[in-house]
Amino acid sequence: MKDIPDDRWFGRxxxxxxxxxxxxxxxxFAFRPPNRASWLTDGAGxxxxxxxxxxxxAPLPASGPGGAARQSANGTVELxxxxxxxxxxxxxxxxxxxxxxxxxxxxxxxxxxxxxxRATTRHPSLSRKxxxxxxxxxxxxxxxxxxxxxxxxxxxxxxxxxxxxxHFPQFVLNTEALDxxxxxxxxxxxxxxxxxxxxxxALYNRALDTAEIAQHHTLWTQGHARQLMxxxxxxxxxxxxxxxxxxxxxxxxxxxxxxxxxxYQAIHKEFLIPPWKDIAYNRPDYLDIVVNILGFVPxxxxxxxxxxxPGPNRxxxxxxxxxxxxxxxxxxxxxxxxxxxxxxxxxxxLLSNTTGTxxxxxxxxxxxxxxxxxxxxxxxx
Numbered sequence: 001m002k003d004i005p006d007d008r009w010f011g012r013x014x015x016x017x018x019x020x021x022x023x024x025x026x027x028x029f030a031f032r033p034p035n036r037a038s039w040l041t042d043g044a045g046x047x048x049x050x051x052x053x054x055x056x057x058a059p060l061p062a063s064g065p066g067g068a069a070r071q072s073a074n075g076t077v078e079l080x081x082x083x084x085x086x087x088x089x090x091x092x093x094x095x096x097x098x099x100x101x102x103x104x105x106x107x108x109x110x111x112x113x114x115x116x117x118r119a120t121t122r123h124p125s126l127s128r129k130x131x132x133x134x135x136x137x138x139x140x141x142x143x144x145x146x147x148x149x150x151x152x153x154x155x156x157x158x159x160x161x162x163x164x165x166x167h168f169p170q171f172v173l174n175t176e177a178l179d180x181x182x183x184x185x186x187x188x189x190x191x192x193x194x195x196x197x198x199x200x201x202a203l204y205n206r207a208l209d210t211a212e213i214a215q216h217h218t219l220w221t222q223g224h225a226r227q228l229m230x231x232x233x234x235x236x237x238x239x240x241x242x243x244x245x246x247x248x249x250x251x252x253x254x255x256x257x258x259x260x261x262x263x264y265q266a267i268h269k270e271f272l273i274p275p276w277k278d279i280a281y282n283r284p285d286y287l288d289i290v291v292n293i294l295g296f297v298p299x300x301x302x303x304x305x306x307x308x309x310p311g312p313n314r315x316x317x318x319x320x321x322x323x324x325x326x327x328x329x330x331x332x333x334x335x336x337x338x339x340x341x342x343x344x345x346x347x348x349x350l351l352s353n354t355t356g357t358x359x360x361x362x363x364x365x366x367x368x369x370x371x372x373x374x375x376x377x378x379x380x381x
Contacts, residue, residue: 300360
């Protein structure tokens with residue numbers, strides 16, 4: 001194999017590549033980054049940026065009576081928001097109700113200009129997959145919108161600025177869908193930061209009627225939301241009018257509070273998030289997967305040629321060793337990322353990196369075979 005450089009050269013190159021992986025995978029090495037959720041200076045509300053979050057340390061009160069009598073979650077969410085940035089890809093979580101007992105959290109999130117809801121539903125055919133419904137083109141940059149989501153046994157309804165917008169009759173929420181920990185501006189893993197302004201939030205353990213929804217929109221947008229403190233079924237009411245500090249008070253009778261931590265951290269950090277949770281809502285980030293695969297091809301290629309054994313039949317054991325080494329490098333990065341608040345430990349990345357290492361080995365084998373055949377042909381002349 002005279003046309004292939006010395007194996008020591010490939011060894012040094014392999015080490016440089018691995019060093020690059022650690023730099024790229026762990027940058028900016030921020031183990032205690034600041035939380036980028038802050039009070040608005042020109043009125044009531046919170047401003048969320050990338051790596052921002054606010055959350056209720058305790059779970060929300062149960063959304064209604066339990067047992068067989070409750071066949072679906074009856075509830076209403078009122079959300080007054082203004083997006084600042086339109087996502088180019090991925091999804092931004094505006095509001096999450098995290099419930100470990102359910103397959104999927106209740107999440108209101110932004111996809112480009114769409115407002116979407118993902119939740120665990122009662123319908124069997126929907127509960128087995130990542131189900132989502134929502135409003136197309138409901139969110140625009142620098143435009144405040146008042147969103148109302150109402151759910152009962154007849155399905156889920158969306159209202160936009162007090163007016164009915166969409167009805168989804170089969171999207172009936174699981175009885176515990178609105179029970180859990182309230183997280184604002186992000187999800188439980190800290191992976192989906194939303195960028196925008198949140199002016200008000202109210203949760204109810206019943207489905208409001210059309211007249212109430214229109215009335216509440218008027219009260220919120222005219223600055224009279226405090227009148228809702230005695231509204232029947234009120235679970236939580238956040239006016240965001242404190243103007244400072246690290247706590248937002250709940251004005252309902254439940255007297256909860258939302259914390260704005262100084263240091264950004266995931267509320268429930270996960271180690272090696274599995275692909276069925278990591279890949280976003282039937283919209284996989286194919287570019288990220290491809291980059292993670294192609295990124296490890298050079299390592300598989302160089303490290304295999306560095307370790308090329310003298311015997312002609314040692315390629316199988318060498319392949320196994322190189323692929324396992326690539327997986328070990330990727331796993332080490334993912335383990336460290338689990339301790340970095342602004343990074344995510346992903347099994348999808350581990351599988352993609354391992355696949356890339358295998359492709360690099362296959363490329364090295366192909367080139368090695370081609371050179372060997374060329375040398376044999378030259379010797380037979």
